[in-house]
Amino acid sequence: MNWKFFSNKSDVNKKKKTKKREWFDAIVFAVIAATIIRVFFIEAYTIPSGSMEKSLLIGDYLFVSKVNYGARIPMTPIAFPFAHHTMPITGTKAYWDGVQWKYRRLPGLSDIKRNDVVVFNLPVGDTVALENQEPSYYNLVRELGWKTVNSQYTITSRPVDKRENIIKRCIGISGDIVSMKDGIVSVNGKIEPLKNTGQMPYKIQLKIPDVNFDVFKDLGFTVNEMEQIDANNYVANATPKMIDELKSFDFIKSVSLVVKPETVADGDLFPLDPNRKWNVDNFGPVKIPSMGWTVQLDSNTMPLYYRAIRTYEGNKVEKKGGAWYINDKPATTYTFKMNYYWMMGDNRHNSTDSRYWGFVPEDHIVGKALFIWMSWDKDASFFHKVRWNRLLRGIN
Template sequence: MSWRMFSYKSAVNNRKKTKTREWFDAIIFAVLAATLIRVFFIEAYTIPSGSMEKSLLIGDFLFVSKVNYGARIPMTPVAFPFAHHTMPITGTKAYWDGVEWKYRRLPGLSEIKRNDVVVFNLPVGDTVALENQEPSYYNLVRQFGWKSVNSQYTVTSRPVDKRENIIKRCIGISGDVVSMKNGILSVNGKVEPLKNTGQMPYKIQLKIADINFEVFKELGFTVNEMEQVDPFTYVANATSEMIDKLKTFDFIKSVALNVKPETVNDADLFPLDSNRKWNVDNFGPIKIPAAGWTVQLDSNTMPLYYRAIRTYEGNKVEKRGNAWYINDKPVNTYTFKMNYYWMMGDNRHNSIDSRYWGFVPEDHVVGKALLIWMSWDKEGSFFHKIRWNRLLKGIN
């Protein structure tokens, strides 16, 4: 064997990857591929609360499409793969906010439509008290005061794409006017009844006190959550379809929506304006901002649009005497740069949504919920924990 042949074989052997190097390269490739799929195409999501029942249940595992509305280019690009905002073990930040890109979105298949089920970043999640489960830092401050909250908890800020992910139904799109009266929603003056998959509280009056509650269970009621008012009266969450079936039974005397009267004021509702006596069942009308829409700025409109103009669109806003200044210039109108949406949960009396924190800006939108690929009930044996009738179920 010549020295040239020996040198060639030695070079080939030296370039051959070790098993460790092969595994390392494979893992890097898998992480990059999975990250690209998660960021630009589809992402898994889990339902953590009952705010969308009975459309979506606690324990539903979803696929959320980034393609439908157009994938959002990462605004905080330096981040740990597969972690959202917090590292799972250390509890530290899973991203570095030293590099932040402005909001951009790739072309999508469609715009957000009314009644789409949408995943988005919590608008009031820009500031959080880490040790508290309350989703809104601002609610904590209103309840306990700024000094108490900031001394008791670790308070931090989060960029848009690292705010908490939540899921709701889009009730109104940009330019719509939404309102609710006696628990019935209207969009642009047209009544929009709650779909059969959504829940409202009903007052149920019985003709007899002694009944078999298995009937309620078979209809889909959560019997142990039914509130007894007196021997003949119960308050229970139900869909309109469940109520229609219940009314056919002889032992039912009457069934009616159990909503708050207009005279009751919920002080913690958007826009936190003492001049508006609104509650979860009676509010509005509210016009949802649209890109290019110009609003007149006055004492009536500013409570509604102040946060959108200042926080979401990044302007300096202040009042000097009776005049409003934006970026140190006196103004009496403002033209919006982004589209906004009104999101609400299907479980209307068990949902913290736009009624509490207002509009959802377009740069907060993550994607469209498409499919339930797995559903897991915490009750029962292993086999019965799987909700077989929900597997591979489309979301509408």
């Protein structure tokens, strides 16, 4: 009996896939699946600098959750898979910015909380053209050494979601009032001590110059980075826990925090306002904008919120005859459209953070750092390159 009589003609006429076609289909499926996971669920991240020491070390490899705060819909949708902004070999752009979508985010498991460790896009580097502004407001565009062209300050930058990914700790959330005095942060008037995994510089005075520095090494000090002032005095970065343990040794005479006095101003700090004598250890108070909050626009508030209103929220902002204009209309107040955050590194004297570039808008948020899946010490010997004690460690 001819069983082919009962077969489906479409099955008979269907050509069998070649091995090349099977491989091609498998690769396409894998790329699409991996891209969906990377964009909407979880992404790998590497710690490139020491700004979060000792919470996170150079060479730590993390997983960053997109689900916790809600995955951000790609704002630059046409891009090469797995490349953030630059092609690995050619060095050319890995995206096409001819198509730009407005900011949207899927629902998340939670909002950003104080002390969360957050990955976000670097909030500096935007295109600007300011004309006929008072000299103090030109300072707002000095952050990356912007070029001067015909009395205008301009810079070309990447789209928001294609800027560098960086990682810091969220010190303040929307609506908080943040300040810092003598190296100690306060949020809403309450002192927030530095995490025991964060570090600050301390002046260490010894009773005798001849001590065994292996003691310092055992406590976690990086001995070769300790700065010697004289025979008995050193400056070293340390966590509060390390300092508490160090004080118990009988060869220690005194230990004191090294901070800048309030009278010394750092000229390159947010908000680049000559009337605010702020430095890395003393600043504020400053209120973090929240969605729906209305601020009065005057000479005191505009240096703080000018950049957020103009750059992050996309308004045309001008000053004419002593009055402020937003989108060509006189304005005495402004209501914010987004939530903002204040981010700082745990390595307080070795971190470029919100003290330098101010608020981080919600559309720059990438995700929450979850845990370390690998830690690699490039300076260690071959058999000690992997920091085994850091593997699968949660981040808090």
